[in-house]
Amino acid sequence: NAGVTQTPKFQVLKTGQSMTLQCAQDMNHNSMYWYRQDPGMGLRLIYYSASEGTTDKGEVPNGYNVSRLNKREFSLRLESAAPSQTSVYFCASSEATRAGGGELFFGEGSRLTVL
Amino acid sequence: QKEVEQNSGPLSVPEGAIASLNCTYSDRGSQSFFWYRQYSGKSPELIMFIYSNGDKEDGRFTAQLNKASQYVSLLIRDSQPSDSATYLCPIGGSQGNLIFGKGTKLSVKP
Numbered sequence: 001n002a003g004v005t006q007t008p009k010f011q012v013l014k015t016g017q018s019m020t021l022q023c024a025q026d027m028n029h030n031s032m033y034w035y036r037q038d039p040g041m042g043l044r045l046i047y048y049s050a051s052e053g054t055t056d057k058g059e060v061p062n063g064y065n066v067s068r069l070n071k072r073e074f075s076l077r078l079e080s081a082a083p084s085q086t087s088v089y090f091c092a093s094s095e096a097t098r099a100g101g102g103e104l105f106f107g108e109g110s111r112l113t114v115l
Numbered sequence: 116q117k118e119v120e121q122n123s124g125p126l127s128v129p130e131g132a133i134a135s136l137n138c139t140y141s142d143r144g145s146q147s148f149f150w151y152r153q154y155s156g157k158s159p160e161l162i163m164f165i166y167s168n169g170d171k172e173d174g175r176f177t178a179q180l181n182k183a184s185q186y187v188s189l190l191i192r193d194s195q196p197s198d199s200a201t202y203l204c205p206i207g208g209s210q211g212n213l214i215f216g217k218g219t220k221l222s223v224k225p
Contacts, residue, residue: 031210031211031212033212035215040123040217041217042203042215042216042217042218043159043203043205043215044215045208045212045214048210048211048212050210050211056210058212090158090159094211094212096207096211102147102207102211103149103161103164104159104161104205104212104213106158106159106160107158108157108158109157109158
């Protein structure tokens with residue numbers, strides 16, 4: 001039972017390079033999310049997708065783009081990486097789509113370093 | 116904007132003691148409350164959720180919710196060194212997401 005799978009787990013980029021973080025879930029969840037976690041800052045929402053074909057900005061969307069490729073997959077793209085984007089990125093999925101929230105199931109995380 | 120406040124700790128308790136973790140939240144209309152545990156270098160994992168005022172028990176864990184005072188707490192009885200982790204208390208957001216505070220680091224000393 002894979003749950004939420006993220007790739008890659010580790011990545012080092014140079015400033016200005018681009019990359020895509022991939023995420024897939026096998027729980028048939030409608031909602032998917034990308035969070036970043038920085039020391040002393042907690043988990044902050046970057047983008048989310050309430051259903052296939054829809055995406056919306058979260059708290060910290062600048063410098064990122066997302067694609068909800070299908071119900072299973074939700075990718076996060078950094079077009080021109082900056083050192084401020086050095087972080088651990090978590091993909092999550094949930095059955096909940098309405099206000100109030102529900103349990104989030106997290107992937108293992110992707111640790112990104114931008115030099 | 117909804118916010119969650121937690122004491123970042125570290126909170127240190129001896130093995131076998133009760134660990135008490137607390138959170139306050141800004142939005143009186145919040146309806147769903149969660150406790151997650153996150154080991155160093157790992158992803159958050161759900162401990163329990165609570166929707167109604169009062170206590171909810173699951174094994175050694177008890178979540179307490181007081182909506183009037185806008186706080187939620189987690190008690191861990193008979194704390195074990197394996198309970199050493201960062202504890203997160205997110206609340207439900209407007210789009211099915213969860214809103215997180217900074218987390219409280221718990222250290223249980225043998």
